[in-house]
Amino acid sequence: MTRTETIAGVRVLIDEPAGAAPQDTLVFLHGWPDNAALWDRTVAVLSQRWRCVRFTWPGFDPDDKPGARSLKELTDLLHRVVQQVGQGWPVTLVLHDWGCIFGYHYARTRPQFVQRVVGIDVGDAGSPA
8 A cells, every 4th residue: 555645845655565564664765867656666566565665856856846955955854754754763775876875875874763775776976977
């Protein structure tokens, strides 16, 4: 079952299998130029066992107002999401591409809220392309 919550003005999708507890929460962070839909097929499989949480970063959706956001602003947003969905339990961060930057920074600065980190398809910030 998928439900939607609004946290800090961001639409957050939460898939919860029957009997899943907050300590079984996976938070999926997409990269650029993606959005939360990147995780749809992954969540379809993993939500059989874990609570799966995903959202689109502000400014990544074509309908969002453009504008720069700092690393601190985005990791503060992530913290608000983790606090609400994790209910005090550490979460597992599943990171893709540029989502790794936000997730790694969050895990480094607030390790008590992160149980583990899974990095997938990590981008190369030094690539000329």
